Every structure is written in structure tokens, then in C-alpha cells.
Amino acid sequence: YLFSITERFNKMDCTSDQQPSQQQQQQQPLTIEIATAEFRAGVTACLKSWSALRTAVEKGWGGSQSKEKAEFLRNHIYENFDYAKKNSKPGMDVYDLEDALAIYMEEEYSIVLEEDSERQIAHLIMTMYEQCGQGDFSLSRRTIQAAIEGNNSDYGLGGANSNTAIVQSNGELDEDSDDDMMDGGAGAVQQSSAMN
Numbered sequence: 001y002l003f004s005i006t007e008r009f010n011k012m013d014c015t016s017d018q019q020p021s022q023q024q025q026q027q028q029p030l031t032i033e034i035a036t037a038e039f040r041a042g043v044t045a046c047l048k049s050w051s052a053l054r055t056a057v058e059k060g061w062g063g064s065q066s067k068e069k070a071e072f073l074r075n076h077i078y079e080n081f082d083y084a085k086k087n088s089k090p091g092m093d094v095y096d097l098e099d100a101l102a103i104y105m106e107e108e109y110s111i112v113l114e115e116d117s118e119r120q121i122a123h124l125i126m127t128m129y130e131q132c133g134q135g136d137f138s139l140s141r142r143t144i145q146a147a148i149e150g151n152n153s154d155y156g157l158g159g160a161n162s163n164t165a166i167v168q169s170n171g172e173l174d175e176d177s178d179d180d181m182m183d184g185g186a187g188a189v190q191q192s193s194a195m196n
Contacts, residue, residue: 030135032083039132042140043077045147046124052117056109069108076100081129088133090126097122 047053053070056062062069080091092100101118105111128140 035083035132035135038137038140039081039083039129040078042128042132042137042143043074043081043125045140045144046121046128047074047077049143049147050117050121052105052111052113053109056105056111061109061111066109073101073104073108076104077125081125083133090129094122094126097125 047070053073057066057070060066077097080097082088082091085091098119101121102113105113105118124139124143128143131137131139
């Protein structure tokens with residue numbers, strides 16, 4: 001489905017929230033490659049756990065290329081948060097990332113986010129970037145573990161108890177959309193006609 005993180009993360013020790021011991025740090029010095037791998041794994045888990053994006057991809061709201069659009073978003077984040085770039089400074093600040101996420105979701109998936117999940121995602125990504133760059137992988141690993149376990153509420157990822165996203169359409173709703181609106185359960189995504 002959205003991203004196949006389970007295979008990728010089964011090899012990683014995601015259960016350890018402890019800092020590596022002095023001996024472990026001396027055996028494996030922090031490198032750009034290690035920080036990048038840890039950060040990217042956390043970003044993948046974060047995006048996979050984001051209910052608005054996950055639902056948009058699963059329902060195909062981005063058309064036949066919904067999965068590719070999610071991959072593009074992930075790669076765009078990778079490009080803007082790259083430790084190998086000059087001074088390791090991100091290509092955007094947290095507010096630009098918030099805006100970029102909201103605009104991308106609206107333009108590519110016709111979703112208007114009303115629960116501020118883009119703010120939560122942006123802050124999580126920024127914090128993971130800063131921490132991984134300092135050799136602290138605990139948040140990234142907790143995010144990965146939460147994604148694997150399906151427990152997203154602790155990280156503000158729009159889990160089962162999140163508000164709903166409003167999806168713009170051109171006034172046409174298919175039968176599946178009607179069913180989604182009728183369910184109205186926690187975490188359901190509602191569709192509404194776009195007002196032009």
C-alpha cells in the first residue's frame with residue numbers, strides 16, 4: 001500500500017528508545033549516511049501514518065497515480081532536508097513545509113485539511129531532522145514503531161481519533177463516497193462539493 005515500510009524496518013531495531021552507549025558510538029561514528037537513513041525512515045513512517053495522505057492514496061483521490069504522487073511528496077521532502085547540502089540546513093523552514101504539505105494535498109488529492117495535521121507533520125519532520133543530525137534517532141525510531149503498530153495518536157499523525165479531512169470534488173460523488181459519508185466513524189474522511 002502507500003509505502004512498504006514493514007520490510008524495510010524489520011531489520012532495524014525500532015524498539016530501543018535509549019541512546020547508544022559510549023562504546024557503540026565509538027564503534028559506529030555518526031555519518032551523513034547514518035543520519036540520512038534514520039531520518040528518511042522516520043519520514044516514510046510519518047507519511048505512511050498520516051491519515052489524510054493514507055486515505056487519499058488508498059481511495060485513489062489523486063487519480064491513477066495516487067501512489068506516485070505520495071512518493072513524489074516524500075522525495076521532495078528528502079531533497080529539502082538533506083544533510084549533505086551546505087551547512088546541513090533544510091531547504092525550507094517548518095512554516096514553508098506546513099504550507100507546502102497543505103497546498104500539495106489540495107492540488108494533488110483535492111483535500112482541504114481542516115484539522116491542522118499538516119502543521120503536526122511538518123513539526124515532526126523538522127524535529128526528526130534536527131535530532132537525527134545530532135545523532136539522536138529516538139524520535140525517528142518511535143515514529144517508525146508507532147507506524148508499524150498503527151498507533152499514530154501519540155505523534156499527532158492523524159490517527160483514529162483525529163478530525164476529518166474535507167475533500168473537494170466537482171459535485172459528483174460516487175457510491176463509495178456516499179458510504180464513507182454515511183459511516184461517519186472516528187477518523188472517517190468526508191467528501192463535500194467544492195464551491196467555485
